[in-house]
Amino acid sequence: MYVYDEHDKQIAAERVAQFRDQTERALAGELSEEEFLPLRLQNGLYVQRHAPMLRICVPYGMLRSEQLRRLARITRDYDRGYAHVTTRTNIQLNWPNLEDVPDILAELAEVEMHANQTSGNCIRNTTTDQFSGVQADEIADPRPYCEIIRQWSTFHPEFAFLPRKFKIAVNASEKTDRAAIQVHDIGLQIVRNEQGEPGFRVHAGGGLGRTPMVAPVIRDFLPELDLLTYLEAIIRVYNRYGRRDNKYKARIKILVKALTPEGFAQKVEAEWAEIKDSPTRLNRETIEKFQGYFTEPDYQALDNASELLGKQRFESREFDKWLTHNVNEHKKPGYAIVTLTLKQTGTPPGDVTDTQFEQIADLADEYSFGEVRATHEQNIVLADVRQDRLFELWQRITPMGFATANLHTLNDIICCPGGDFCALANAKSIPIAEAIQRRFDDLDYLYDLGPIDLNISGCMNACGHHHVGNIGILGVDKKGEEFYQVSLGGASQHDASIGKILGPSFAREEMPDVVAKLIDVFVEKRTEEETFLDTYRRVGLDPFKERVYA
């Protein structure tokens, strides 16, 4: 994992001092509300329904155990003892006091954390696959590139006041896309060219929100050394020509569409031609230096523990389920990737208490070289667990609530904080998630249904990624009443697509029945091998529509 050097530490310390100064001037009335707004947003600070909400950055999802312990302490000392894992793999506090934020930042800086650019019209936290570095089929570890992007984008002087927020994601496997790169402003797919050299396929102009779009490819192969100059060219074109007259038309996707992907790519290439050999161009030594921060931990030479696991599976049906659903294959023999689920029914999806942060820190130290990853599906990953210790780990995490074996099932719901916390929301989202989880409480039935992404957003800003849920639920406001619009067929992987709206929206209490009817149609129509998405893509919207509105 990346470790700060003296330069990073100095920048982090100076940032805390800067924000303290800004907060003091805001509280003293020297900065107007309007002037302070982008300053606090670029520090992750929203003023929300009940209190400010502070979004703490977790760069590309990586956390060390000491950082988890510090988060536990912060939630206890400055908040109400819990926080929320967001769909950008950040950690959000719901109830801090504005006056305390500089002190919280100082506490974070001590463990090499910050809240920079987690909000506002700037380059946000770069995200990637939570299985980076431990999956067998990745082309190269994306995390060194993510860290290079993090540093380049931190307080970039030209791009602090873009037309709108800007999100970059990097993915490393051609088979899977857990980072959902095609619904990002820039999506970078790591590839190798015919000579075997590493580089990126560059997508631009994807996004969710009011006008969801899948990002077209604007360059098939970008050599890795050109990463930063090309990003600079794209964002400069966006900064100059993106719309600023209407915030709903200000994302880069609107510009790409207006210019056409080809036209946009031409403008970027022309800009890039001017700066490709500028001092911002990377060199091989720098990339190797960053790769040196993400080397393999001290793995032991092990064999796969297939026999032992087989025996344990046979002895415990519950362990068997968990192993099947919440544990993934690791590139090293004898190791496994474990996902701790934060989706226990009755708890808002993605919420973590102070005690749980400490439990996760202990688990990381004991089972996974002291590191974890936060996921955009709002779970936590222990990436390097020995197979012969899986049973023991499962026994420990079961009472903690992290072993709910519902990963990728209908109950592994992605959900924004919604109207319970967020001032932007049109409707609540957490109670919908809970009602659906209660309705589908039979794990065997969930397994039989197979993988289904159900995503809930409380408003058009789409923090719950409803557009790319196989089933997407969007909270809407109708004359002051909360209603829910359903869409089907969204997907966020390499076959990314935007869901289609089913029809008129529903009242909250109808939602579990609506989902149940959708599932019934799937069960009736599916062939043996089909997932929900497959069936939907084969039969289309109509059979679902007929049943739900019958």
Place this chain on the structure above:
Amino acid sequence: MPEVIAADGSLRNDNWAVVARPEAGESLNIPEGQPALIPVDLWLAGADHYAGRDDIGVWFDSHDEPEQLASRVHEPALIAVNFPRFVDGRGYSIARLLRERYGYSGELRAIGDVLLDQLQFMKRCGFDAFALRPDKDATKAARCLNFFSQTYQAAADTDVPLFRRRAS
């Protein structure tokens, strides 16, 4: 006389006037006996008349393209870039292009909605003079210009991004 902040945060008096774009049917109203900044396209349209004058400079609005001045960037006595609202970030790109692409080496002044907390970004993009919005306290500028002693990127202020400084 209004104050202008220099790149080191020091203050000096300055009497350059910013001449607004004339309404349709009106002509440019350049004040007598005072140096003046005029809209860049109008300067270009009258370049034969204005070039070489040390009391006439140009200002870019945030939607103006710096490309139009590319070949004559050394001719105006002063270049300013307007920030119509401080959240309009186009001026940062204009400044970098004038400095880094077209090699402008004279004074580059930020005008308009220029506030304290953006000064260091502006400086890094190539501005070396700042007409702070009059209601803001210019004595705090020196601190705000130097919040950070380290920066990650190359920009108009440095050719050496941090990754190159680390390597040496």
